[in-house]
Each structure stands twice: as C-alpha cells, then as structure tokens.
Amino acid sequence: MADITTDAKALRVSPLEVIGHRMVATSSPRVTINEIPFETQIGLRGDASKAAFNRAVKSALGVAPPKEACTAVEAGDRRILWLGPDEWLAVAPDDTGADLLGKLEGPVAKAGGAAIDLTANRTVIVVSGPDARGVLEKGCLHDLHPRAFPTGRVVGTLLAKSQIFLEKTGDKPETFRLYVRASFARHLAEWLIDAAAEFAA
Amino acid sequence: MVLLGEPEKAMKRFSALSLARNAFTHHENWPRQWRSPEPKPDYDVIVVGGGGHGLATAFYLAKEHGITNVAVLEKGWIGGGNTGRNTTIVRSNYLFDESAHLYEKSLQLFEQLSQELNYNIMMSQRGVMNLAHNLHDVRESKRRVYANKLNGVDADWLEPEEVKAFCPIIDISPKARYPVMGATLQRRAGVARHDAVAWGLARAADDRGVDIIQNCEVTGFRIENGAVTGVETTKGTIGARKVGIVVAGHTSVLCEMAGFRVPLTSHPLQALVSEPIKPVHPCVVMSNAVHVYVSQSDKGELVIGAGIDSYNSYAQRGSFHIIEGQMGALKELFPIFSRLRMMRSWGGIVDTAPDASAIISKTPVDNIFINCGWGTGGFKATPGSGWVFAYTIAKGEPHPLNAGFTLDRFTSGALIDEHGAAGVAH
Amino acid sequence: MTGSMRLAQGGRIDRSKPLRFTFNGKSYTGYQGDTLASALIANGVHLIARSMKYHRPRGIMAAGSDDPNCMVQLAKGARTEPNLKATQIALYDGLEATSVNVFPSLDFDIGAVNGLLAPFMTAGFYYKTFMPSQAFWNKVAEPVIRRAAGFGKAPDAPDPDVYDHCHVHCDVMVVGGGPAGLAAAKAAAATGARVMLADEQSEFGGCLLSLDRTIGGKPCAEWVAETVAELDAAEEVRLLPRTTVTGLYDQNYMVAVEQRIADLTRSSPANPRMRVWHIRARQVVLAAGSHERPLVFADNDRPGTMLAGAALTYLNRYGALPARHALLVTNNDWAYETALTLAANDVQVTVADTRRDVAGDLTDKLTAAGIALKTNRTVTGVTGGKHVTRVTLKAMNDTRDGVTGEAEEIDVNGLIVSGGYSPAVHLHCHVGGKLAFDDERACFVPATARDGLRCVGGTAGHFTIAEAIADGLSAGRAAAVDAGLKSGRAPKALAVEGDIASGAGAIEPMWLMPADKAPNRSKAKFFVDYQNDTGAADIALAAREGFDSVEHMKRYTLTGFGTDQGKLGNINGLAILAQLTGRTISETGTTTFRPPYTPVTFGALAGRDVGDMMDPVRVTSIHDWHVSAGAEFEDVGQWKRPWYFPKAGETMHQAVARECRAARTGVGVLDASTLGKIEVTGKDAGEFLDRVYTNMMSSLKVGFVRYGLMLGEDGMVSDDGTASRIADNRYLITTTTGGAASVFQRLEDYLQTEWPDLDVYLTSVTEQWATVTVSGPKARFLLERLTELPLDPDSFAFMTFQDAQVAGLPARIYRISFTGELSFEVAVAWHHGKALWEAVMEAGHDLGVTPYGTETMHVLRAEKGFIIVGQETDGTLTPDDLGMNWIVSKKKADFVGKRSLIRPDTVREDRKQLVGLLPDDAGFVVPEGAQLVDDPVTLKDVPHFEPPGLDGAPIYRAGKGSPVPMLGHVTSSYWSDALGRSFALGLVKRGRTRHGETIHAPLGDRTVAMKIVDPVFYDAEGSRRDG
C-alpha cells in the first residue's frame, strides 16, 4: 500500500470521533473512557517455533511474539498481543504504520507467515480507573480480579454483545485496552457510557 | 387408607352432568382414567414411548385400524417428556407442501379432539401470528402465506397496524431495533392444554383396549432374521409383531439398541412461564428474527418459549443465557411485560433432523417403525403424527401424508428443509 | 381483630420513622424496617387476599417468599406490579397496595360464589366438561374461564425503570445469610478467599433476627452485627443483601437478583432498580435454611392461621403480635419456642400436639409459662370466615387414622401451626442433586454429594442454631481450602445456647391429619396448596383416577404451580399422595425443582439489552453521511444499510426509480462497505480456494478478480462473492453481508480440521476496508477527476484491480460490476471511507452523482439476472437450479458440495429453476413470495384442504379438497425504470424448458398471468459494462 500522505492523514475519521465528547463527559476520577484512534495494528500469522519467524518479528518490533497464551509483550511503544496459537496483533503508535508494515511484510512472508495491516479494522478504547473493572463486569464474563487477570493479560472475548480483545495494561489504577471492530465501536462506546453512569462524577 | 381407583371396563363419559352426579357421591365413583395393567406376554403392536405421539398412535391403531392388542410402554409417566414441556402451540402454516399437509391434518384432528376423546383438551383457536422484522422476513412470510392458501390452509398477511389491532399490546414502533414490519396470521391456530392431550388420548386408547404400561423401560429389542419379535423391558421380555418407536429426544438411544442409526441430534429446549395475570395477551405471537414466542394460558400465565441450545444434551436443562438473551426481545415487543416475573422454567430434549422435519418411516429392521425428528415442533403434530404413524404401522407403508418423511430422503437428498419455518423453536 | 397489635418495644423496626401506607384504599402506619405483612399484622389486618378458585378469604401464613396467600398489586400506572407477596415488600412511605383477583372488594367478593360450586370444581373438573363443541369452548367457556383466572394485572404502559447485569467470580459463594451462612462466610473469609454472601432479606442474620440465642457468649443479634461488620470490612468479601440466588447451574454458575430500589425512587442507568448477578464460584456453600410446613386439617386456611416460625418472626423481629389468644397446633418440638415467646408477650396460649408424648423439659417449660398442653390431638374444624375465631380439637384414635372422644372447642384469634421443616434444597436440585427422605426429621435432605457444593444448616436438615453454626464454620473453611486457599488456623468453635433440642422424637410425621370425615366427604377443605385451592380431596381424586405418579398428581391438581412454587405445600401433597396410594414417601418421590427459586422480573433478566442495546447496530464509516442525507435504512443482519435516499416529497417508488435511472444513465454511488472480506494468505491459498469455491481460483492471475460460488457439503448454494489475487500467495475474498461470520468460521473449520497440511492463513478484514461503488456510464468520467490512474478499458480491464491514490487517499480500485453498468469499487481504509464518499459526491456534483441504496442495487442486479444469496436461494438450490453451471468447474476432482450435486434428488429433472417473469400487466409489480401455478385459479376459490383418508388416496387428486400444485415462486419483483415495466425473477419447476409459456400468480383478489422468460432482462450482450 502506498504511503499515507499528510493530507490523507488529516482526512481520517475515527470510528468514535462523533461520540468522543460523550465518553469524556462520562469519565470521572473513578473511571475514564477514551478512544486512542489510529493506532497501528498489524495482524501477524506464523509458526512461533520457527526461528526465522521470530527473528522477522523481533527485528521489526524489537520483541518476539509471546508464546504464552493470553499474554502481551511490550517493547517501548510497541506491543504484541497473543491472539491464538499462530496469531498475534502487533500494536504501535499512529504514524508508524507504513514503516512497520514495510519491515514486517516481506520477512514474515519469507518465514512462512503473514503480516496484514489491520490498523483501520479495530479501534482502541481505554477504560481506566479504580472502577474500570466495575464497568467491564457489567458485560464481561471473565474474572477481572487482579488475582485472575494480571497486567499483561489479553483475551479475545465478548463485552456485552461485541467481540473485543481485552488487554490489561496497568494495575494502579486498573487500566484496560479494548480493541473493537470499527463497525461495532459506536455500539460498544454507547454501552460503556451507559455502564459507567454508575461511577460518573 | 388406600384409595386406588377400581379398574372398570367401560369408560365413564365426562360431561357437566356426570360431574354433577359424581358430586353427590363425593367423587368416589370416578374410575381410573386409564388402567394400570401388567404387560401381556405379547402384543400385535408395541408402541415404545408414552408421550402424546405414542398415545395418539395407539389410539388411532385401535380406532382406525381395529388393532387393539396394543401396548404403550413408558419408562416414566405418560406425557412426561416433551408433551408436558412444550409451549402448546398448534398451527399448520408451514411453507413446504409436505409439512403443510401433515400439520393441517393434525390441526383438523385437534379441532375435534375434545369431542372425539370426550376430554376437554382446551383447544383454543385464538390465532397465531408470526412476525416479520426485516425485508427478508416479509418476503418469506408472504411466500408462506401464498403457499398456505394454495394448499387450502388458512393464512393471512397483516400489515403492522393490523398486527397492532389483532394484538394491541405489541409495540410496532418503527424506531424499535427490529421493528415489526408485518406478520402472517393463521386464525385457526392456537394453543391446547398439553397434559390433557396426553391424558385424553390415554383414556380413549385404554377404553379401546390398549394397555398403557408406565414405569416400563425398554432395554433392548429381540430381532430374528432381520425382523423384530419383541422388546426387552424392565418388566421382562414382551413379544410384538410390530414395534413403533416414538420417544422424541431418546430416539437415537433406542435405535442404537435396535442396531441402526438415525440422522438425529438431541438438544435442550427451554421454556418458561410468568406468574398468572389477568388476560392481557389475546393470541399467540412468534418471532423468528428476535427469537421469542409467547401466549397466555387459560390460567393466566404467559407461556414463553426460549431457543434451542446449540449443544447435544439429554439433561433436560439448558443454559440460562439462552433464556436471558430472549428477554430483551420480549421486552421490546411487549414493553408492558417488563415488570412481570418468570415463575417457572424448564427444559425438554428435542430430537432434530438435518432438515428440521420429522421422520416417520420404516427402518432397516423389519417391523420396527420410527416416528421422530419433530425438533421443536412436535406438539402441534400430536394427533396427525399418531394418525399417519398408526397407518404406517398397520399397513407397513407410509400414508401419502407422510410419504415424504421417510428415512431414505437423507440418501436421495429430497429433504423437506423447514429451517425457515422452524428457525425459532415452538 | 382491632387495635394496634404492635408491641411497645422490641423488634428491629425503627419506631422513630413512621411510614404511611394504604391497603385497599385504607390508610395505615408502619415503621421503617417493616414489611407490608408485618405492618398489616401490627395494624391487626389479617385478611389480605382471596384464593384462586373458591375465592376463600386468606391471610398471612409465612414471613417470606414461601407465603402462598398474601399477593397484592403494588403501586399504580406504569410502575404497578402484580402478585407481589406482602411478606416480601419492604414498607416505604406512600406505599399503595391492593388485593388481587377480587371483585368488587376483598371483603365482599362475588367470586366467593365459587365456594358453593366447590363440590363440582374438583381437581381437573375442566377436563371433564365445557366440550359440547369446539365452538362452545372457543366462544363461550374459555373466555369466561380466562377472565376468572389470573391474579394481578399487567401494567398498561412501558416500564420506566432500569435494570442491569453484573458478572462476577469468587472463591466461595455462600447462599443465605443466616447462622450457617454467616459462619461459613466468616470462616472462608478468614483464609483470604474471595467470598460472596447473598441473602434475600435486607438484613443479614436470617432466623437469628427472630430468635433468642447466645452465640459465643453474646446475644445472637450482637454476634450477627459483629460478623457482618467483620465481613464488610474484609477486602475480598462482597455482601449482597436483598439478593436472591434464583438458580444454580452447571459448574457452579449462579444467577442472583438484587433488589436495589425497593420503593418508588426513580431508577436510572446509574442506579438501577434491580441487578442480576451472574456468579461463577469455585465453591458454593448452600445455607438457604428451611421452610416450615403447615398441617393439613379441616379449614386450615382461615385468616389468622400462621406458621409458628412466622409468628415468632413477626413478634421478635417486627414487634407485631399475631394474636392475643392463640392455639399452637404442632407435631414437633421446634414450634414450642413460638408458644413460649407468645406467652412471654402476654398472649394466652394453648398447645395441641399430635404426639402422645412430649419431652419432659418442654412440658416443664410450658407449665412454667402457664401454657396448657393437649397431646394426641388433631384439629377437626376451624371457624371464622374472615378471621379464625374457634378451633375444634379431637383426640386421635389408637390407630391414629381417625378421631375419638368429645370435641373441644377453643376460642382463639390466632391459630399457629407447625408441621415440621423442609430444607430449602432447591439449588442443590437445580443441578441434578438427589434427595433422600429422612424419617427421623421427617423431611427430604440432600443425598448426593457434588464437587464444589456443600449444604449446611437447615438446608442439610440441621435445624438447630448450634448445628448450623458448626456446619457453616467447617464448610466455609473447607470450601476455601478446596478453592485453593491456604487454610491457616481453624476457626474457633462457637458455643450456642438456647436451642430446643433436636433429637429422636423431636417430630412425628403427620400429613393428612385425622378428621371427622374423609376430606372428599367433608364440607370443610383440607388445603395443601393454598394458592391453587388444592385440597387433600383433590389429591385423593387424582390418585383414584390414576394420577398416582407425583408428577401427574401435581399437574392434575396444580399442586405447586402457584407463585409460591409449592414451598409450603409440595411436601404435604406428595406425602398425602404416598399415604393414599400405600407407598412410602421415598417411593413416591418429589417433583423436579427447577429455577427460579423465586419469581424473577423479566425486565431484570433483560437488563440493559433493551432498545438499541438489544442487538449491536453495526454501521459503516459513511453512516453519518447517509443519516444526514435522509436515507431510509434496511436491517441486514446487525448492519444498518441505506435502503434508499428519498428526496423531499418522494415516495419510495419514485426515489428508487430516480436512483436506478442515475445508475443506468449517469452515475450512482453505493456504500458497499458491509460485504465480508477475508484475506487468504499462504502458499496453498489458491489450492484452498479451489476446494471451497465451485470454480477454479488457483488459475487466477495476480491483479485479477473472479466471481465465485460456495456450496454447503449438501450441494446447496450457501454464499457468493469475489476473489481477487493480490499476490502469488495472497487473495482477498468477499462474502455476502449476512454471511461474513459464518463463512469465515466455516473456512477456518476446513482449514484447521480437514486440511491442516495446507499452508494458509485467514484474516478477517471486513472493517479494514470501506468500499464505495461508483456505477454508471459516467463512472469513469467521475473517477478520473479523483485519480491519475488511467481508467480506460484498455488500461483497466474488467475483472481486474489496481492500487492508486483516489482523492488523495491510498486506495484499491476494483473493476467489477453488480449492476451491469461500467462500475468501479473503490476500497480505502475504513477511517477514510467518509472522506472518499464526500470526495466522490463533490467530484460528481455536476454529473448528478446519485447515492443509491440496497433497493436500487437489488433492482439493477435483478435486471441483469444476478442472484442474491438468501433471496433467490433458500438453502435448497444447486448452481444448476440457478442456471449457474458455468461457474461449476468440470476440471476439479472435488470441491465442497460437489458430490451432492449427483444425488438422485439433485439430478431430478423437475427441479425448480431460475427464470425471468414478465407480468402480462406490465404496470403491476407482483409481490415477492407469490406462488406460481399453471392454472389461473383465484385464491378465494381454493378449497379447504381435505387430507386423504384411510384409503390412502393421493394428496393431489381431482375434486374438492385437493391443494393446488405449486410450481415455484417469485423471488424478486420490481418496477424497472430501464425496461419501463414490471419484471420478476422466480423459481419454476423445469423453468428453463418453459421460456415463452405463461404461468400464474394467484394473489389476494386477482391472479396475474406472467410469461416465463430468460432471467437476463437488460443488456444481455453485456455491452454496457465498459461504459
């Protein structure tokens, strides 16, 4: 894919742009809800037992894909989420997309895998605060207690009726990143606003 | 003080008069509604399964074919399986010809069943509406209405305002998540009292000489030279010239005993009722798209069907989220039901065939016949199913009404794919 | 009874907070902490309701969810609620309650005339009558019966309240906050376990709130307060008062309903009225207590009749005196506590015990309290229509199945009864737990062990507080250990003082009490199920008529079918059935216990899944533009797709005709983003697609696009779409909008389980790409304004794609056409969808660029004879049926569904085939779904179906009653602006051989003749696709 021009960048509309202000309005010291739009996301497929695949990923992202199920690894501002036994999601800040994809595509394909741009496929919602868990528990069937869901854990699951990847990124305060498909994002944001009302200021 | 009824030869007719007469004798002269006989050494026909379909089979064997040396073997208590666990809807507005003809036969039998059995089965023809919520629904609904009419089965298409007029408590707001875009209506359809169907059939069959033997579980089949000669039961071996297996959810288990397989899977199907309230819901409403069907019983309970659980099960219970998931849809369609309360819930075991249609057929074993695969829709077929199965057993060949429902369709590919009609449990 | 029955002091009510309320329009006062029932009792009101069948006056029997009688309609208007039990309604200021099912009033109820008809209204009487004809039942009898049935009324407006759900996990879930539950929670919490404790009452403590005991040297109320405070302070303990665990499911999954707002305070998403907790626990401790049983004797339902435990609760917990002159009738020791407590509150008490012998220490206590004790007694009558006034006792005969001696009449205004206790084993049984009848304690107790589930205290049949506390402490600790916690120190044992001993002889099983006459010969009623008016005579009739299975008896007599779910009556009913049929109680067995334990509000079960939250609304990145353009939307699965874009004053027909015209003569634009998209990568990608499509995909060249059909293994068309080869080892395939998820899952299935050796990866990219279709003769002209890429047919061939910048956005342009016109599908990143769309609209402004919706798309493709999966198909059609054999590879040895295409039924010659249909009336659009027949019949002339009889005559036959043979149906039908007439697609038996023939569509009032034609109506030679 061609490089994203500066003009094209300005023309992007994130899935939650129109209701971002309502997410902010709902936020309180007890729980905040924000969209992080346009994070670079690249789907990685491959065989983690192959050194070439690991090398290809590591050289682009600074870290090899995690082998332990349901975990994420971080390297600076990049992270790799385990999604399945041969599937990961590489996440990096906005702006790094084309560069990263360029670095990954060829070497990963050569190692028998695949790297696919998924930047627009999902958007990221961060739910954070002492009551973040209280909000998510209204629709998430996982045990989110820190004993069962430590920082660094990632699960693919349903939140209410939307499929998400749920990643816990911090303990103090508890912080979760929700990766939701773009077409569901608005529904999920509405759901979160509703669920967070109990904890609003 | 043991008050078991005396077995009597002749069935006492039920009527307001007999009720009054018995009141003067403190109701001490009512006989058993069906005897509790010990099994005879052998029978012309053994019907395995004392649900509605099995009892109807025995009744019609006796009534229509004069075959009265018949036993119905029931492992528990009659009418205790799906017959006593369904949401009692009776209708015949099926899409495909074979189904429409069979279910219409059944509906016509239902319409006279109270009189025929001298047992009030409370056949309440209050009309069944199947709602359409999107353009696809509308198209398929109309297709079904036209097909029904050409099959001589009553059917109407209602526009949303007509839906509202027929059932004023439905919300037809176009703003709903899945608005009501119309409905099919079969006015002759309705509900019947499920227990009474089983009991009335049992009483009438018993009166014609059929032995209804409860707490008698079939544990095996006697098969000689490819033909059945009897069944083994917890009450001993019983000889039989012909055997009909009508055990719904447990069909696969019985067929396995008889040495052949059937293309069925057994799933939980749940249902629930609300507390009894004053009449508020005048008809039966079903919705495929939002997965709800609901009527109000004569006792005042809202009777609500939940969906089928995806997994195989014989546990007579399903997963709660199946029920819970339907309550949003219920509340959307009937906003005034929100503050009413679920009082009981239960589960049955439904045997489903790949094309969601029944199997009423000969089998690889001579003189064993099966009647199964009714999935979520068996209750409405009860008398019709018994009628054609009795014919099939008596004649050794299917009746034209069930000719399309034989096992060989899974080899030929001539399925009767009623998934459209049976998409939601009923 | 008149006057205040409120004690001057004592109880847990707050006398400083009086609350005013009305019952049946009359004003009363109660206090904070009262239930409606306790407040009524304190006001001397016992007549609360009428029974269902006979409309007998009824009062308060119990103090909790087990009460069968005291149903009321609470509040008014949209927030009214029927059938609530007065015993469960926490009193609030301004509460309004009325009796249900009474007319014109509770005091004078016309329905009571049914009492006179009682001799006829035996169990199941309705099965025996009302059936002179089907019409009589439908038109006369049933409407009357329906009106008579039911209790309260549904609200007449939508529920303004809000409910929500919560999903939580814990190590140990304790159900019930009485002595056993508190002890269990305490012991479990001491290990650091994550503990949850739920109790249906607003205060924890259970029976301890009504009893006088010493626990660990402290008054029990103090112990409760301390324990609750300790639990409340523990970090990992969650206390849920006012929360009923209504069901236990597989693997320790529980559903519990919390009543968060008990009055008319407005709820909101921030403060829901009820919350449904979904709890997954590693270990469960069931400490749900037990339910007291009444005794079955003549007229045992008079208002003023109350269970002994309930009387104690009203007295001790609410400071409400249930009677001033009371008779206690009992068969057990435990009830004596009530007699002694009543006496201590200056109530004149007599005790009638069914047993011949009562333990010495109890008789001593009675003597000391001045209570007369009569042993070996049965009740033979109770008088007092609206309140008990007199009870008649007789001695039992030697065989204890009849009475002897003189009647003794005792004047009372309260009849306290106790038939023993039934453990609340419901949750144990929800997951298949079995029960055994314990003869010594005369009750069913849990008999099977289940991993992770412990029954303690009353639930285990341990009816003393000492047993309950000991049970709880040990079970709580053991549960925590089993949940993986370290045990630490064993909890200190707690001494309990004040229990009435519970040894052998503490209870004598007593079911149907001996009487003057057998119940069916008596004018009196011996109630078993109060709410349904089921009496011992009904059970006897059921047994007599052969309903001797407990399930049959239950169904025939309705025992246990009430809103109390038989908590009070079921055991008595089955025991009487056992007695009447000469079986033991164990042989008779119980009916099945099923969730919910107590009724659950539908709105609570729905939670927040209402309105637009009922199902996710999926939208494209261009959705907001469509909304502001005034589009009408169509639901396609969860998606909202623009259906058409009406301009002011336009009908749908006009709008669609305009949109079609634009796409055929100018340029139209469609948001096609909803199609499913899957990236197929890996060296075997082509081979894989060859196996799942009917046609060859491995031969596709890079840069090219091919249309493809997918079948099920049954050979029936299941989905369609395009495959584009992006690179040697990389394809992008599209699916139908509705089929995206199922196709993706099915492809993964084949890949993972059937062909794991193929080197292929699938990735869903549906929302990576927004797609805008630009279609029409001016499409190229428009698009050339936005991209530098040459778009002429030589540079950009049909069925190819190229990457380019479009409107400054990185894009991929596909030259494919679903309209037959020159057409480009431009795909950009999802977040660029809106920018692209707006650029197209702007660039095409002077060209009259017209947005079109799914309806126009459907018309345009139908004019070309293109199918829509799910519209032309219904899961019963092969490619050949659709005339699409051209897309079925003859070269491939196998592909999914191939083998099924040569089954006997799929090669049948008279299968339905896709055809075009032209109505003779060119201005008439035949409804989709219309059935097609050969003869021009009219629907109203079709006779009612007469099924063939025993002669086995054919279904289709000459004469009346035969159905009309149907040859197919109309699948798509539209007005065509391009053709200037109506047209349709349909399926007709042997249709391809019948082109030129006429077929008929019988509609409501007319029958439309249609000519069968080729399904391609427009530009059959395909001249327009290059523009």
Next chain:
Amino acid sequence: MLLIRCPYCGLRPEVEFSYGGEAHISRPEDPNALNDEEWGDFLFMRANQKGAFRERWVHTHGCRRWFNVLRDTSSHEIHATYEVGAPKPDVPGAAKPVRKPRARKSAKP
C-alpha cells in the same frame, strides 16, 4: 453457561464458543468414491450418545481455534478437551490433552 476449557486459552464461558457437533467425522478423501448412501451418511448421520460424547467446539470470540471436547450429554460434565489431531482421551478420567504449539496434524482418523 457452561465453562469450557479451550486447549489454547484455558477455561472460558460458553458464550465465547460455537458448537460443531460430533467430532472425528472425516470428510472422505474421495467423495466421488462413495455411493449415495455412504455420502448421505457422511452428510447427516451423527452419533447422538447419551453419556460421554466427543464433540467439536470453536473458540469463536477468542482464538478462533476448533478443538474437541469429551462431555457427558446427560450431566454436562466435561471430562476433557483436546486439540484437533491429538489422541482421543479415554472416558472418563482421560489423560490431559497434549499441548502442541500448532495442531495441524490429520484431524480425524
């Protein structure tokens, strides 16, 4: 709400999964070699045991992997879950499923 152990992700609630019916039904190597009855059996005949049953589930909302479960259809008790291609565990008290990074062996014997 069953709790199902995905061989890759661990215990997860039922709603994350979809059901796939009887396990170990192999698509015939050469469907054309089958007669109509045999092909019909492949399409439609399924074991429907009461008791221990080997069945397929897919972790739809999680890792999207198909896997096998040995579950009792009369009690809902799950005896074992195992990857596609892993040896069938015994009934009940089966050996733990063998863990492999990527199960791509022949799915069905």
